[in-house]
Amino acid sequence: MHLTLTGWLHTLACSYALIIGGAMLWRAKGGAVHRRDGMRYIYAMLLANLTALGVYQLGGFNVFHILALCTLLSLAVAFASARWRKPGRYWLRIHLSAMLFSYYQLVGGLINEAFVRIPALHGQKAMAGLAQGVAMMVFLMVLSYFWGKTARSSAAAIALAALASSAQAGTLTLDLKGVQAGQGNLVIALYNSSEDFLKKPLRKLTVPAANAAMRVDLTDVPAGDYAVSLFQDINSDGKLDTRMFGIPAEPTGTSNNAKGSFGPPKYEAARFTVSADGKAIPIELHK
Numbered sequence: 221m222h223l224t225l226t227g228w229l230h231t232l233a234c235s236y237a238l239i240i241g242g243a244m245l246w247r248a249k250g251g252a253v254h255r256r257d258g259m260r261y262i263y264a265m266l267l268a269n270l271t272a273l274g275v276y277q278l279g280g281f282n283v284f285h286i287l288a289l290c291t292l293l294s295l296a297v298a299f300a301s302a303r304w305r306k307p308g309r310y311w312l313r314i315h316l317s318a319m320l321f322s323y324y325q326l327v328g329g330l331i332n333e334a335f336v337r338i339p340a341l342h343g344q345k346a347m348a349g350l351a352q353g354v355a356m357m358v359f360l361m362v363l364s365y366f367w368g369k370t371a372r373s374s375a376a377a378i379a380l381a382a383l384a385s386s387a388q389a390g391t392l393t394l395d396l397k398g399v400q401a402g403q404g405n406l407v408i409a410l411y412n413s414s415e416d417f418l419k420k421p422l423r424k425l426t427v428p429a430a431n432a433a434m435r436v437d438l439t440d441v442p443a444g445d446y447a448v449s450l451f452q453d454i455n456s457d458g459k460l461d462t463r464m465f466g467i468p469a470e471p472t473g474t475s476n477n478a479k480g481s482f483g484p485p486k487y488e489a490a491r492f493t494v495s496a497d498g499k500a501i502p503i504e505l506h507k
Contacts, residue, residue: 226274233268234326237261241323245362251443252493258302258319262295265322269295272329284332291325294318305414316366324359328352390498392438394448398505400471401432404454410438411447414487418449426453441498447490448475452505471505 240261244254272288298318301311335341335348392410399406406429409421416422427436429452451460452471461469466483478489492501 226271230268230271233264233271234329237264237268237323237326238330240264241326245323248443248496251445251495253495255493261319262299265291265295265326268326284329287325287329291322294322294325298322308415313367317363320359320363320366324355327355327359331355389440389442390494390496392441392446392448392494392498393500394436394438394450395500395502396434396436396450396473396505397432397502398471398473399429399432399434400452400454401430404429404452404456406434406436406450407453407458407460408436408438408448408450410441411449411487412444417447417487417490418484422446429454441494443494443496445491445493446475447487447492448501448503449473449490450503450505468507471507473503473505475501475503477502477504 240257244257244261247254247257269288269291273285295318298315300306301315301318305311307314331348331351335344335351341347394408396406405426408425408427409418410423410425411417411420412422423438425436425438427434450473451468453459454470455461460472463469474485475490475492478485480486480489492499
């Protein structure tokens with residue numbers, strides 16, 4: 221089989237994307253490993269589809285080039301929805317749908333190549349149509365499965381970590397400094413989306429402010445992205461006291477020690493990743 225340099229790059233990129241994309245389908249979603257492999261898959265698919273636009277064996281611009289452009293668009297949608305958690309409560313479904321569509325296009329392309337490259341399959345149009353039909357059916361089944369997973373929560377956004385099993389949950393350890401020892405309680409809130417940040421915590425914990433330096437463990441935290449916000453409720457009234465213009469009157473802290481400009485910090489600035497083995501993060505309270 222004779223291939224040009226463009227053809228070889230296209231073939232190698234497709235092969236790599238098939239392998240890593242298939243592995244991502246079955247591994248737990250969320251966390252640093254998922255993001256790393258996701259970016260590798262996107263890079264491979266970009267190369268595969270950009271080189272596909274340079275293949276003109278059938279003569280001129282044709283339907284396969286249109287499919288390549290559709291796949292590139294789906295990759296852009298998948299990346300943008302995961303990167304900026306948009307649009308709102310639907311970002312995860314859009315991300316999953318776009319990624320699955322791109323992989324379905326890859327499998328469909330493999331089927332077409334098989335019926336073109338393998339002599340025994342030449343002219344088997346009915347068999348090719350059947351294979352493509354089975355591929356579409358599997359794609360729709362997998363898409364329905366993941367949509368069912370995301371439907372378990374009606375929150376404004378669902379972190380990819382929600383797809384991780386309980387066996388992959390770890391302990392998030394908060395190493396706190398700057399606590400005013402013996403005064404009231406620490407109110408700790410854990411978030412997993414920018415829409416819920418500082419509004420609707422995924423988990424909330426109140427512990428006595430015993431020492432200036434403390435360690436607090438949050439157990440059974442699934443692998444994924446989170447942010448932590450806390451304050452010291454010195455007068456134990458259950459809420460953060462503020463001064464004029466909403467400036468906190470009690471000590472506060474945020475993961476990554478993130479600070480806001482003319483307001484509270486943003487989720488992206490406070491976001492960190494918890495792996496299946498857990499994570500420890502330092503937070504310093506300030507007043």
